[in-house]
Amino acid sequence: MSWAILTRFVRSMAHSSGAKKHIQIDVSSDTVCPWCFVGKKNLDKAIDQTKDKFDFEVRWHPFFLNPSAPKEGVKKSDFYKQKFGAAQYERIISRMTEVYRGLGLEYDTSGLTGNTFDSHRLITYAARQGYDKQNALVGELFFNYFCEGKYIGDRQVLLEAARKVGIEGAADLLDDPSKGAEEVNEELEKYSSHISGVPHFVINGKHELSGGQPPEVFVRAFQAAAN
Template structure:
């Protein structure tokens, strides 16, 4: 019997915990997507995104990211800028747009919309579209009009997006995703879990994601 016959119907499930405002999530999601696209098993990979709010106490008003980071760690903007510049260089090497001087705001409402996206199988696409706006430096990235525009472009119903923006739907789902991750010992994101067995903390390289996909696919415990 050939491997193709043995593996008929087999699939690989990848669960990813991430936050819209997390720089390394932005980079890691891009790398993971490339690894999946290049995999010979790409048609049989199921990718699920789970929300993980890094800082539930972040301000609810839009503020410059550099100012927020400086206040959070008790340093000056000049002192925190080099680290952000380093991340920006890494992102650009990966072909991503990354503005150090970008806006930020509490991500809870954005993550509620990611949960809405999950209902339509579009949570991953919606999150990455939000990140493109945020890290692209769009000063209106958190505005309802922007979130509506990119949500509709991703394939979500306009009326459902509007209802979630105007209400409190999916707040419980956001909190539950974070609790589940913390219960597993996850303290930072991105965090990827392959077939509920192989954990990958942080934004590793495309090659490392690809190798992990192959290892998980060949895991004998799944046969």
């Protein structure tokens, strides 16, 4: 390769790398929100489709669909039948089963639901060890809850998810109910106090999206934010 061609190649590579724009995505969600998992899966697809154009940083923030949910947990089916009524419950389950199958997932309605504060303490804590690890933890907890019937209020479930994605110090955090609580409340106030539903996405601090949007909607938002 001649020096002139090599120089042009290096300049071209430098220009290409310089053209990559930073996209920060702040997501408010709850770990028992089925559409939040749908939103995450579609966001992941959009990121994968555009990773050659953008550098991404995804940050997760707490939201509580049911702040007074019991810590010990109750059967999902009992809770949602009581909340929505039996007929509406069946329609919701049918719809979510269909949506999840479209994502290659099996929607599991077994197990318990309940208070999500500990899961948010762990997610908020995980950010200190890197947003990639935090993002992986969120995905693992969603999968545990929605596809494996695991209760994410359970200490062992949380510890196993943390171990799987390489988060250190999770046991010390979870053993002390006060650890990380202030940080969760601060995040809640800063990112989620002005919204009424989740998932809620803020891209580069200005472009907002709500709900389990399809990948192409995220891609358009990335492009708008980059411009």
